[in-house]
Amino acid sequence: MTGVTDTPTGRGAAASSPSAGAAPTAGARVRVPATSANLGPGFDAFGLALGYYDEVEVALRRDGVSVRVEGAEQVATGEDNLVIRSIRATLDELGRPQPGLAVRCVNRVPHGRGLGSSAAAIVAGVAAAWALDTAAFLAGTDRPVPRGAAAFDRAAALRVATAIEGHPDNVAAALFGGFTVAWADTDGPLAYRAEPVADLRPVAFVPSARTSTAHSRGRLPEHVAHANAAFSAGRAGLLALALTQGDAPPPAPAGLAGPPRADAAARARLLLAATEDRLHQPYRLPAVPESAALIGRLRDAGVAAVLSGSGPTVLALALGGEQAAAAVGVAAPGFAVLPLAVDRDGVRVTPLVS
Ligand SMILES: Nc1ncnc2c1ncn2[C@@H]1O[C@H](COP(=O)(O)OP(=O)(O)O)[C@@H](O)[C@H]1O
Numbered sequence: 001m002t003g004v005t006d007t008p009t010g011r012g013a014a015a016s017s018p019s020a021g022a023a024p025t026a027g028a029r030v031r032v033p034a035t036s037a038n039l040g041p042g043f044d045a046f047g048l049a050l051g052y053y054d055e056v057e058v059a060l061r062r063d064g065v066s067v068r069v070e071g072a073e074q075v076a077t078g079e080d081n082l083v084i085r086s087i088r089a090t091l092d093e094l095g096r097p098q099p100g101l102a103v104r105c106v107n108r109v110p111h112g113r114g115l116g117s118s119a120a121a122i123v124a125g126v127a128a129a130w131a132l133d134t135a136a137f138l139a140g141t142d143r144p145v146p147r148g149a150a151a152f153d154r155a156a157a158l159r160v161a162t163a164i165e166g167h168p169d170n171v172a173a174a175l176f177g178g179f180t181v182a183w184a185d186t187d188g189p190l191a192y193r194a195e196p197v198a199d200l201r202p203v204a205f206v207p208s209a210r211t212s213t214a215h216s217r218g219r220l221p222e223h224v225a226h227a228n229a230a231f232s233a234g235r236a237g238l239l240a241l242a243l244t245q246g247d248a249p250p251p252a253p254a255g256l257a258g259p260p261r262a263d264a265a266a267r268a269r270l271l272l273a274a275t276e277d278r279l280h281q282p283y284r285l286p287a288v289p290e291s292a293a294l295i296g297r298l299r300d301a302g303v304a305a306v307l308s309g310s311g312p313t314v315l316a317l318a319l320g321g322e323q324a325a326a327a328v329g330v331a332a333p334g335f336a337v338l339p340l341a342v343d344r345d346g347v348r349v350t351p352l353v354s
């Protein structure tokens with residue numbers, strides 16, 4: 001039996017460990033959030049988890065593979081399915097034997113729109129695999145494993161998921177929830193998770209057209225001018241502050257009154273400046289003119305709007321209900337408008353015993 005617990009780097013999502021001596025974990029149920037990467041200047045680094053979810057249920061079987069999908073999107077149904085591939089890659093990484101797999105997916109996150117559907121599929125597979133005691137299942141035993149023996153290590157999961165996805169920003173946000181900054185050192189990808197301001201109200205504007213992330217990355221130049229890199233570095237630093245510290249006044253010196261709480265309008269102006277970018281959007285927006293025009297209309301209305309991931313979805317980062325309503329009121333013909341919550345938990349896993 002394998003229990004899944006949380007590691008100190010993750011929040012909330014821990015599923016409870018079944019007690020030692022029970023039947024082996026022969027399945028897992030996973031809920032994984034959509035994510036918006038980049039957020040303007042944070043190319044390949046920033047991610048925001050959104051309250052919009054795919055669900056995956058995995059059951060072990062002796063051999064073979066079956067994939068049942070609910071949702072509008074067409075996906076592979078054999079060993080080449082992204083969820084299956086991610087489960088298998090993770091089991092290999094963990095040194096566990098490969099079983100047969102029956103997978104049921106409820107796919108809500110639209111594909112190829114810049115809302116991290118591939119990251120959601122990958123993180124769902126990686127998280128599910130962590131929970132599965134394939135050795136006990138294949139041996140057909142009730143072998144007890146000490147509680148927490150296979151604690152869900154989100155930092156390790158980030159490494160496995162990034163290797164499959166190719167960039168860490170979406171998978172980091174899907175794993176940890178909230179606002180994440182991802183980077184890589186010689187040991188591989190790492191992420192810092194921060195709590196976004198309480199009044200952040202993302203609104204996604206989703207068109208019916210698709211963009212392949214791989215294709216869209218091909219539009220980016222190999223080199224950028226130093227001035228543009230410096231511009232984006234400054235904006236990215238500002239954005240990390242504006243997204244996480246905007247509504248908390250700095251502490252007052254002893255005996256003095258603190259500065260007044262920054263008003264929403266001032267914070268919204270800061271967010272508008274902080275979401276300017278010269279690293280990826282200038283190269284991508286010409287290919288998605290409707291998204292470019294919508295970003296322009298939202299920004300003209302004072303709402304910080306950016307291309308979500310590689311697009312073509314537009315993400316508005318509204319502050320408070322009033323600005324979210326203003327964003328929803330901006331003309332967006334051809335776009336489905338989704339006011340969303342921020343997901344603060346990241347992927348959630350529930351082990352299932354047979
Ligand atoms: N739930 C899923 N199951 C299987 N494959 C998926 C799933 N979600 C996404 N994919 C694969 O990922 C592709 C979309 O990935 P990508 O081009 O990176 O766009 P995005 O991640 O922005 O939606 C889909 O066309 C499909 O091949």
Ligand SMILES: N[C@@H](CCOP(=O)(O)O)C(=O)O
Pocket residue numbers: 035037038043044045113114115116117118167169170213217280308309310311
């Ligand atoms: N940093 C990546 C993010 C891609 O996100 P997706 O949701 O479009 O897959 C990029 O900008 O290419």
